[in-house]
Amino acid sequence: MKAIVDCNSFYAACERLFKPSLHGKPVVVLSNNDGCIVSRTDEAKALGIRMAGPYYQNKKEIEDNKVAVFSSNYHLYGDLSRRVMDTLRILAPDVEVYSVDESFLDLTGIDPSTLYEYSLFVKHTTELWTGIPVSVGVAPTKVLSKVANRLAKKDKIGTKGVMILQTPEQQMEALQLTPVEDIWGVGMAGSQKLRMFNINTAWDLRNMSEEWASKNLGGVVGVRLVKELKGIPCIGMKEQLTRKKMIATTRMFGKPVFELRELKEAVATYTARAAEKLRRQQGAARSISVFVVSNNRQYNHHYEPTSRSSFLTLPTPTYLTNVLTTHATALAEALYREGSKYIKAGVILSDIIPCDTIQYNLFEEPEPAAMQKLMHIVDNVNFGMRSDMLKFASVGTKKDWKMRQEMRSNRFTTRWDELCVVK
DNA sequence: TCTGGGGTCCTAGGACCC
């Protein structure tokens, strides 16, 4: 059996943890640039505030109902996420961290007759140790455990935040209560297609044949999904990916950028950030790609952003910020068109290999040890003190384009000068 | 005026090989 442990309204729960007066009150957290609503407490959901809805469209609803609003505070969420996952690793034999607020647990070896008590124990211990409420779904497959978790969260069948789908009867009931668009792995496109075939619930889909799924639901992906719904495990526990295959740093600008200088500064800043992530996983990248998004709004005020990108394969893989920045800014310069209004840019590093296996070019000197050492020092200082204490000049100092984060709470658990103050 | 960021996996199709 597998379990999925999912934090309830994670970001909003983190904010509440340090502001107990918000308990029982509606709270929402916004995406970067204060653009969309990405986390809502039950009270906020009850007001009809939609997930991923633009903030400005919900502003009236939010103000009328005195909803507490926060910009996203990734230092805080990242640290609390680590605490939750550390707790789960103590409680369960095998843990796969799936996202910032979810983990799969492999429950092989746990006595099936004690699954409910065990899950309840996991839930209560996690909540006691971290202060973050969680829901637990347990079933023979990952897809079914997600179905269970969703119902546990909704508390539809009186579950107390834990739901076990063990018997065929339990599975049938749960699947009948799950609309197709709420199945893990079925998105917008898939659910519309399924509805056209008059497949409306997870139970309907479960009863389709594998041949049908292969033909109509994206080949192997569809087959796997139907099998998982039937209780046949096809998606195993994943090895924890310590080395990402791709590292991206992309952001909307706080306000539009028109000048090349500013665009290059932004791209240099994102490159430095991406390179930092690259070094953290002891990687080196061979490919770098840069994209810029402009919105010239030419056609009757229609919102039509256009994206242009450019790609480069480096002669030798590298993790040096200065080398990557040189290439990235050159790519940005080539993409730039005078008079365009830029709203977003991004840098993507790919073709990542472990840095101790870099194959140097025969005609080229390997990186001097001094550069390696410099990178190491820069990373250490920035990690230990403030995130941008040491930086390359190319990133600029003014940063007019920097994103908006007007309602960010303190980084209570990762900054000495932002600790919670008890009067 | 205003709609996030960072990933993974899969498929189709083209180039190329013997």
Added chain:
DNA sequence: TCTGGGGTCCTAGGACCC
């Protein structure tokens, strides 16, 4: 008049996830 079959590798793009 007539022109195979089976593979691999790469890339772009789509779909999906949280």
